Amino acid sequence: MFVAAFLVFASCFRTTYAQSCDSVEEGYQCNSEISHNWGQYAPFFSVASDIDNSIPSGCDVTFVQVLSRHGARDPTASKTAKYNATVLKIQSSVTSYGSGFEFIKDYEYTLGADQLTTFGQQELVNSGIKFFNRYQALASATVPFFRSSGEERVVESAQNWTQGFQQARSGAENVTSSELYPFDILVVSEADGSNNTLNHGLCTAFEEGPASEVGDAAIATWISVFVPNITARLNANLPGANLTDTETIYVMDLCPFNTVANDNGTVSPFCDLFTADEWESYGYYLSLDKFYSYGFGNPLGPTQGVGFTNELVARLTNASSNDHTSSNATLDGNQATFPLGLPLYADFTHDSDMVAIYSAMGLYNSSIMLSNTTRQTLAETGGFSTSVAVPFSARMYVEKMTCSGESGNISVGEELVRVLVNDRVIPLESCGADALGRCTLDAFVSSLNFAQSGGLWDQCFT
Numbered sequence: 359m360f361v362a363a364f365l366v367f368a369s370c371f372r373t374t375y376a377q378s379c380d381s382v383e384e385g386y387q388c389n390s391e392i393s394h395n396w397g398q399y400a401p402f403f404s405v406a407s408d409i410d411n412s413i414p415s416g417c418d419v420t421f422v423q424v425l426s427r428h429g430a431r432d433p434t435a436s437k438t439a440k441y442n443a444t445v446l447k448i449q450s451s452v453t454s455y456g457s458g459f460e461f462i463k464d465y466e467y468t469l470g471a472d473q474l475t476t477f478g479q480q481e482l483v484n485s486g487i488k489f490f491n492r493y494q495a496l497a498s499a500t501v502p503f504f505r506s507s508g509e510e511r512v513v514e515s516a517q518n519w520t521q522g523f524q525q526a527r528s529g530a531e532n533v534t535s536s537e538l539y540p541f542d543i544l545v546v547s548e549a550d551g552s553n554n555t556l557n558h559g560l561c562t563a564f565e566e567g568p569a570s571e572v573g574d575a576a577i578a579t580w581i582s583v584f585v586p587n588i589t590a591r592l593n594a595n596l597p598g599a600n601l602t603d604t605e606t607i608y609v610m611d612l613c614p615f616n617t618v619a620n621d622n623g624t625v626s627p628f629c630d631l632f633t634a635d636e637w638e639s640y641g642y643y644l645s646l647d648k649f650y651s652y653g654f655g656n657p658l659g660p661t662q663g664v665g666f667t668n669e670l671v672a673r674l675t676n677a678s679s680n681d682h683t684s685s686n687a688t689l690d691g692n693q694a695t696f697p698l699g700l701p702l703y704a705d706f707t708h709d710s711d712m713v714a715i716y717s718a719m720g721l722y723n724s725s726i727m728l729s730n731t732t733r734q735t736l737a738e739t740g741g742f743s744t745s746v747a748v749p750f751s752a753r754m755y756v757e758k759m760t761c762s763g764e765s766g767n768i769s770v771g772e773e774l775v776r777v778l779v780n781d782r783v784i785p786l787e788s789c790g791a792d793a794l795g796r797c798t799l800d801a802f803v804s805s806l807n808f809a810q811s812g813g814l815w816d817q818c819f820t
């Protein structure tokens with residue numbers, strides 16, 4: 359145990375310095391002009407915040423819910439087979455490689471499937487350290503209540519996060535909590551039919567009906583706009599390959615996935631085959647996909663985030679959860695599996711579920727649909743992109759605080775709520791956010807009427 363802890367510390371120390379592209383505080387920073395446009399395949403990076411994201415002076419944070427995505431992984435099993443086939447297709451048909459493309463001749467496809475990479479594990483260790491440091495006052499006195507969705511990479515991410523948290527905790531002064539490491543993690547099954555607020559799957563009309571095709575249709579339009587020119591350039595440099603637009607996207611995907619397969623996050627040579635402008639279009643394609651599959655662009659997307667949002671209300675208000683969507687009443691009705699009144703909660707999930715949850719909470723609700731023919735800026739999408747919202751190891755912090763001074767119409771000691779996504783304060787516009795992005799607890803909870811009324815869950819089974 360002692361040796362293991364030392365090794366974790368040593369490897370973290372190393373990644374904090376120049377050899378690595380990743381760090382606890384800033385996240386992934388190599389080639390940021392392109393790597394910050396890799397959508398949900400971008401490694402976590404600290405997103406600039408218009409509002410000062412430090413804990414406001416005179417305020418005490420009394421509660422934090424962190425909702426975290428798993429860390430960087432290998433491609434999914436179906437994608438890894440397609441990537442491998444695309445590489446083999448190129449290598450078996452091309453005899454003369456264009457300038458800059460020569461490395462592909464000897465490139466060997468070695469990526470696995472579905473599991474965290476070592477780099478991805480370290481991202482979660484770093485996330486646990488960062489959380490402890492930010493919320494040290496609370497985290498020294500108590501360990502969070504942990505839940506994880508059941509897929510292996512998610513559970514392992516939760517474990518790696520606890521390792522980072524424990525590493526920071528064991529080196530900290532004034533720790534009064536007595537919990538022994540390892541900490542308990544409540545794992546909620548992803549099996550068919552399982553009620554799980556950290557994994558969609560129950561809502562039949564969403565999983566199988568027309569709603570399940572909205573995202574594919576939206577990206578098909580955008581792919582036909584931005585990809586053909588790139589395909590033409592690849593085919594000119596890879597004569598004989600005759601790549602399709604879909605295969606061009608696979609070649610682009612090889613950039614982030616080969617990057618996160620490097621322990622230190624060294625940028626893959628595949629990344630240099632494309633311009634910064636093309637990476638922006640690629641990031642937009644990944645954002646469109648999630649927006650129309652799980653966000654406001656999908657008629658049933660936000661509804662998939664209702665169960666978690668109702669659990670959040672329960673935790674924020676110290677009152678029993680009142681949800682009739684995807685939550686498990688047996689778990690949520692038991693103080694052992696859904697304890698109330700705690701200051702710290704940590705949950706681990708997937709990107710798609712986080713997009714649905716953000717939407718159910720009304721975050722990034724610009725009430726405009728993303729264009730499927732023209733690339734929009736972050737300002738035009740209401741601040742939403744998958745790169746800034748759900749990269750690998752993404753984390754949302756929901757903070758409750760009380761403050762000693764008055765601010766606007768907020769009185770002394772009133773409970774306030776603030777939300778940060780990857781270090782960016784997301785102003786709670788639906789409840790009249792103050793200059794620091796906050797609402798009173800009452801106003802915030804009232805603004806969650808979409809979730810509290812069950813979203814459109816009644817349309818799931820019609």
Ligand SMILES: *[C@@H]1O[C@H](CO)[C@@H](O)[C@H](O)[C@H]1NC(C)=O
Nearest residue numbers: 438442443446467468469470
């Ligand atoms: C790639 O495909 C080839 C041919 O089917 C197979 O032999 C090889 O094991 C695959 N490589 C990986 C990493 O999946």
Ligand SMILES: *[C@@H]1O[C@H](CO)[C@@H](O)[C@H](O)[C@H]1NC(C)=O
Nearest residue numbers: 366479480483514517518521
């Ligand atoms: C992440 O957690 C797994 C499972 O506990 C462990 O085997 C692995 O060493 C951890 N990774 C790091 C970077 O600490």
Ligand SMILES: *[C@@H]1O[C@H](CO)[C@@H](O)[C@H](O)[C@H]1NC(C)=O
Nearest residue numbers: 494495498529530531532533
């Ligand atoms: C630990 O407690 C001492 C005494 O109250 C205080 O001076 C010190 O700042 C505390 N350290 C931290 C890291 O909070």
Ligand SMILES: *[C@@H]1O[C@H](CO)[C@@H](O)[C@H](O)[C@H]1NC(C)=O
Nearest residue numbers: 551552553554686687688689
């Ligand atoms: C709810 O949770 C209980 C306790 O873990 C479990 O036995 C049951 O199968 C779950 N039910 C559903 C529908 O997920």
Ligand SMILES: *[C@@H]1O[C@H](CO)[C@@H](O)[C@H](O)[C@H]1NC(C)=O
Nearest residue numbers: 572575576579727728729730
């Ligand atoms: C593309 O966007 C237009 C207008 O925003 C919309 O009417 C159309 O349904 C969208 N098409 C797809 C396939 O999503």
Ligand SMILES: *[C@@H]1O[C@H](CO)[C@@H](O)[C@H](O)[C@H]1NC(C)=O
Nearest residue numbers: 582583584585586587588590
């Ligand atoms: C594709 O290339 C053509 C010809 O160079 C150019 O006119 C067009 O604007 C390009 N399209 C995109 C989306 O870049």
Ligand SMILES: *[C@@H]1O[C@H](CO)[C@@H](O)[C@H](O)[C@H]1NC(C)=O
Nearest residue numbers: 451597598599600601602603
């Ligand atoms: C290129 O692939 C397309 C199908 O994607 C096929 O119709 C066409 O015949 C191929 N061209 C060559 C030269 O192989």
Ligand SMILES: *[C@@H]1O[C@H](CO)[C@@H](O)[C@H](O)[C@H]1NC(C)=O
Nearest residue numbers: 377378619620621622623624
């Ligand atoms: C990073 O890792 C790669 C292989 O994973 C290695 O080739 C490279 O030398 C390493 N770079 C540094 C600066 O440590």
Ligand SMILES: *[C@@H]1O[C@H](CO)[C@@H](O)[C@H](O)[C@H]1NC(C)=O
Nearest residue numbers: 553682683684685686687688
């Ligand atoms: C699971 O969810 C379904 C659909 O909302 C609900 O009918 C059922 O009562 C839930 N089961 C449990 C154990 O909460």
Ligand SMILES: *[C@@H]1O[C@H](CO)[C@@H](O)[C@H](O)[C@H]1NC(C)=O
Nearest residue numbers: 420675676677698699700701
């Ligand atoms: C939560 O409510 C319970 C009982 O309703 C109460 O005993 C407890 O003190 C409350 N906790 C907090 C943090 O308000």
Ligand SMILES: *[C@@H]1O[C@H](CO)[C@@H](O)[C@H](O)[C@H]1NC(C)=O
Nearest residue numbers: 660717718719720723725808
């Ligand atoms: C999003 O904004 C629209 C327009 O203000 C509003 O009608 C809708 O209820 C909001 N959605 C959520 C989930 O808060």
Ligand SMILES: *[C@@H]1O[C@H](CO)[C@@H](O)[C@H](O)[C@H]1NC(C)=O
Nearest residue numbers: 767789790791792797798801
């Ligand atoms: C302050 O009061 C105004 C007017 O009553 C209201 O719209 C706003 O939501 C309040 N601000 C907060 C942070 O509660």
